Amino acid sequence: MARPRARHAWWRDTRWQGIALQALALVAIAAVGLWLAHNAIGALSRRHVASGFAFLGHTAGFGISQVLIPYTEESSYGQAMWVGLVNTLVVSAVSIVLSTLIGFVVGIGRLSGNWLVAKLCTVYVETLRNIPLLLQVVFWYFGVLQTLPGPRDSLALGSWIVLNNRGVYVPEVIFAPGSWLVVLALAVGLAVFFALYGWAQRLQRKTGRRPTIWWAAPLLVIGLPALALFVERVPFALSWPQLAGFSYEGGLQINSELAGLTIALSIYTAAYIAEIVRAGLVSVARGQREAAEALGLRRGLALRLVLIPQAMRVIIPPLASEYLSLTKNSSLAIAIGYPDLVAVFAGTVLNQTGQAIEILSLTMAIYLALSLVTSALMNLYNRAHALEGLG
């Protein structure tokens, strides 16, 4: 039997409609793009602004208050960009660690059986989540750290921690020649211990009998480095912060800007992480907790061995996107003058060169690259940890 032929006109065919719509969209996008480019070329030639990325090689001529890679006023704009990027990564990395710690404590605390702990954690989350991060950043910097006394009247805990309006000072470890042996000894000790631990785990899984290895931990992790320390006659020195004239010298100085931004970012993001952790723990089936109790595991052990490992599967993906938004949020540094990528490059360099298009595209490209790398790592992790048959 012959199939009845379609009786509608060709322009009602969804395939043709689709192609026509896409062609139209392409033409529209191209037209708008060309129009914008035309305007930009006109505007640039009228303003006599150079275009292209040649400015990256020009001398910057400005100082940066926190420099972790070689940089002087004679360095290029390109080098200034790298300095800013390193500063962004530093503040993000420190804040990620701190916010994760606080976030897990608060998130687990919200589910605590202790009424006071649960309420306190709820108040923490509901307060900090509902106040703009920028307000918290300026509060910690202008409202707290800048109002600390000057260097001469610093708040000091002996020479261990010194607080003043320039920043926080802590003792710094100076690595003398020969210190590499101690570091190596520590690394070897840790590596051997973890190998031993893995062996014990495998043996326990195979035979049910767990070899006693607790004695190896102090021997390998403390004993070996101590031996190296003895052989090299303690190749370390501590540099203590000391008042010299009008400022502190020696020790490790953490600028007020870095400190303020880190505090604000950490405690703000921790509120979100706490919610993620809580949601993850709640998502673990009730039976798991009951089974852990039935096996006689105490609450702490049940949390560590049964609940958190299962919750991690739910926690990790939103946690990664929280880390990503923390990194993007670190751009609020510009409000308090911490020299991150945006403040240095899209701020100072942009003001000096006026090359808005190049600088802003480059800045956006760097942030996009960071987020692409993070999501690629995330996908790898997900593939490794997805439930079998579901992943």
Next chain:
Amino acid sequence: MIAFRAPPILHVGPVGWLRANLFSSVFNSVLTLLILALLAWTIPPLLNWAFFSATWAGTTREACANATGACWPYITQRMGQILYGFYDFDQRWRPDVVYTLGAAGLAWLMIPRIPHKGWAGAAMLTVYPLASYVLLTGGWFGLPVVSTERWGGLLLTLVVAAVGIVASLPLGVILALGRRSTLPVVRIFCVVFIEVWRGVPMITVLFIASSMLPLFLPEGLEFDKLARALIAIALFNAAYMAEVVRAGLQALPRGQYEGAGALGLGYWRATTFVILPQAFKIVLPGIVNNMISMFKDTSLVSIIGFFDLLGVIQTGSSDLDWAGPNTAVTGYLFAAAIYWAFCFSMSRYSAHLETQLAEGDRR
């Protein structure tokens, strides 16, 4: 004879409650005592700072010069700026009318007992923005023009938040639909658009609006600075909105799409009458969450030179008339309280909606 035994442990009443909730184990007891100590150590000085040794009366900085607590006269003296920015003094009734109309409209929408929600929604989305625009900018009906440079304070914060929310929702829906389209050109364009905006910090987007956008406009076309920022914020938030809406579209069971197709509905009719209403119901809490972060993010416009709520507080505390550590902190706390009140009520309302909407699914 049966020996006397100790009475059973009390499980009811205040003692039982204390035992169950605060002192259930040694660890919990220690934790409780530690927290009580922490609270006793921090709360009294805070209350002391904010209330008991705070300055309440006075009109100038001198009133707060020797105070060891909060400086409330700073807030009361600056209230006009905090609420309206530099909006012309004799024209401040106009923002007041906008505030009142907005509050009335929201009450109509949110209180379940008032009927005709459809009309209210339509009015809030069409008449109200238009009326607000005419009232705030002026130039019609004999109202003097107030340039947007004079807007500020809470007024500017609310304008930016409202425009961002209202404009980003339809844009976000279009982007979300585009991202799930079967047409490759449309899909790729939407994916790139969404991922680029979501991958960069908002502050770079605001920089684009303030220093890059003018380059891309034809010669002679001058755009209001606030309008440029609003466009950037709307586009930025649309990308986030799109991802929320997409979650709803993906959560809908396949049968809904197939059912709509089987009834002979075309793409647009199926989307408007079957898919979107259900998707919205699923993602309403997500949309409100998005609105909350949008509201908080409005504070970033202070970085590109607007005097929104945070901007006014910032400039106020560096003003020589009032400068002092206590004034700055008082200002920040006051601003924080305002932001908190808005965001917290939104999140409570969202939680309330969530339970209301789940009512129909409960068996």
